[in-house]
Amino acid sequence: MQAITRMERSNLRSTFMSLERADVAIVGGGIIGSGLASALSREGLDVVVIDPHPGLGSSLGNAGLVVPSYSTPMSTPGNLWEGVKSFGSDHAPVTFSRPLGLETLKFLASFAAASRPGRVKRDTAKLHSMATRSLQRYHELQDSGLDLGLTVQGWLWLSTSQGNRDALRGDSERMQSAGAKCEVVNRAQADELQPGLGSEVSGGIWFPDEAFLDPEAASRRWLQDAMDHGARLIRAEVTGYRKQGERITDLTTTEGDLGAKQVVLATGADSRAAGRLLDIRVPVEPGYGWSVTLSDPQNQLNRALMGIEDHVVISPMPGRVRITGGMRFGAASGADPADRDIAKLREHAAAVVPALADLEELTRWQGARPMTASGVPIIECRGFDNLVVAAGHGPLGVTLAPITVDLAKELVTAGLSAARTR
Numbered sequence: 001m002q003a004i005t006r007m008e009r010s011n012l013r014s015t016f017m018s019l020e021r022a023d024v025a026i027v028g029g030g031i032i033g034s035g036l037a038s039a040l041s042r043e044g045l046d047v048v049v050i051d052p053h054p055g056l057g058s059s060l061g062n063a064g065l066v067v068p069s070y071s072t073p074m075s076t077p078g079n080l081w082e083g084v085k086s087f088g089s090d091h092a093p094v095t096f097s098r099p100l101g102l103e104t105l106k107f108l109a110s111f112a113a114a115s116r117p118g119r120v121k122r123d124t125a126k127l128h129s130m131a132t133r134s135l136q137r138y139h140e141l142q143d144s145g146l147d148l149g150l151t152v153q154g155w156l157w158l159s160t161s162q163g164n165r166d167a168l169r170g171d172s173e174r175m176q177s178a179g180a181k182c183e184v185v186n187r188a189q190a191d192e193l194q195p196g197l198g199s200e201v202s203g204g205i206w207f208p209d210e211a212f213l214d215p216e217a218a219s220r221r222w223l224q225d226a227m228d229h230g231a232r233l234i235r236a237e238v239t240g241y242r243k244q245g246e247r248i249t250d251l252t253t254t255e256g257d258l259g260a261k262q263v264v265l266a267t268g269a270d271s272r273a274a275g276r277l278l279d280i281r282v283p284v285e286p287g288y289g290w291s292v293t294l295s296d297p298q299n300q301l302n303r304a305l306m307g308i309e310d311h312v313v314i315s316p317m318p319g320r321v322r323i324t325g326g327m328r329f330g331a332a333s334g335a336d337p338a339d340r341d342i343a344k345l346r347e348h349a350a351a352v353v354p355a356l357a358d359l360e361e362l363t364r365w366q367g368a369r370p371m372t373a374s375g376v377p378i379i380e381c382r383g384f385d386n387l388v389v390a391a392g393h394g395p396l397g398v399t400l401a402p403i404t405v406d407l408a409k410e411l412v413t414a415g416l417s418a419a420r421t422r
């Protein structure tokens with residue numbers, strides 16, 4: 001963070017004195033906005049990232065998994081039925097803060113519409129192919145010298161329910177048919193992959209090719225790379241815009257105005273509100289989750305794990321372990337996670353690896369997944385001829401970042417060349 005801050009200061013001082021225009025203004029400096037800023041500035045474009053708190057949105061404390069296997073959208077008939085059955089319960093995998101606002105209710109209606117089996121199959125295939133390409137792009141970025149800290153240690157899903165081998169086989173076959181590489185493992189095989197499992201663990205599903213990175217470090221590294229290639233960061237909030245015909249000419253921000261040829265909205269779970277500032281509809285609903293990071297000096301985990309029944313993810317980080325979970329709609333933004341939510345996460349994780357119960361808590365965090373009803377992100381021109389939206393990545397924003405960067409970069413550069421030939 002230090003290096004960015006020092007550089008920012010000197011860039012910032014000059015920003016509003018000398019720069020009032022940019023080729024591309026990117027609103028949002030999370031993993032998506034930072035990655036795109038890096039790609040566009042490497043093309044020699046004049047890029048400005050505008051964000052009051054870059055890197056401190058959902059890209060901060062998430063589980064950091066790069067997992068094409070997790071491409072089944074949440075909007076499935078099964079999840080819909082579970083949601084209806086458990087509505088009002090605080091113990092269900094998906095919970096709701098009441099009262100639910102009109103926008104959240106509209107989102108849930110679209111979610112139900114997206115749960116039709118044919119549509120789920122189509123969306124799963126689309127997400128899986130995007131995620132697979134994205135993982136490949138992470139490797140290519142790494143090979144090209146841009147090290148975002150990707151490690152491939154595989155992902156092990158573990159079941160604590162007995163006698164569900166048929167269910168595991170069914171899940172595994174369903175994911176294989178969507179293109180995932182995975183296999184069902186018994187308890188002994190699971191022990192080989194991760195020693196120290198709890199007595200209730202009966203087996204699971206093993207995904208050997210899935211990867212992990214520290215999301216905070218990766219977002220910071222990507223933003224730094226953008227700045228190393230000339231991008232500027234303005235720590236400000238976008239509050240509105242000016243237009244001429246079908247084009248945005250300037251963004252108004254809390255630190256002054258900025259003219260831009262192309263504008264990108266990469267505002268994650270804030271995208272509905274940010275869209276409103278630009279008079280466009282961006283149907284993204286925050287799906288709140290939380291994490292607790294524990295000190296683990298002995299690095300007891302050798303790969304990422306997930307409890308199948310409760311969807312609690314346990315990610316190994318150097319000297320630390322992060323436990324992540326929860327999906328709540330309608331919660332107040334910015335609230336800290338409740339003690340009981342963190343206690344539940346720790347309890348679930350300890351059932352999978354009992355030694356985690358003794359680890360000391362370092363930090364806790366709450367953030368929001370930028371959910372679309374179908375699970376497919378919005379990466380398109382929207383509302384104006386020169387506005388690209390890159391948002392709504394739900395539980396897969398880290399996974400889908402590189403492919404999003406490629407697709408959004410194409411839209412931005414096409415927009416710039418179209419404007420030049422006009």
Ligand SMILES: Cc1cc2nc3c(=O)[nH]c(=O)nc-3n(C[C@H](O)[C@H](O)[C@H](O)COP(=O)(O)OP(=O)(O)OC[C@H]3O[C@@H](n4cnc5c(N)ncnc54)[C@H](O)[C@@H]3O)c2cc1C
Pocket residue numbers: 027028029030031032033050051052053054055056057058059060061062063064065066067236237238239266267268269270274287288289290291324325367368369370390391392393394395396397398399400
């Ligand atoms: C508990 C949890 C676990 C997760 N685990 C994973 C995982 O393992 N793998 C995975 O792939 N994904 C995971 N995700 C999802 C992932 O975190 C998100 O999809 C991703 O971080 C979204 O990135 P982003 O850049 O779009 O948004 P953000 O990182 O939220 O960035 C958006 C930025 O926009 C800025 N902004 C908003 N409004 C304005 C404005 N008006 N003006 C200027 N700036 C503005 C904000 O300050 C913020 O910095 C998880 C999410 C949660 C909550």
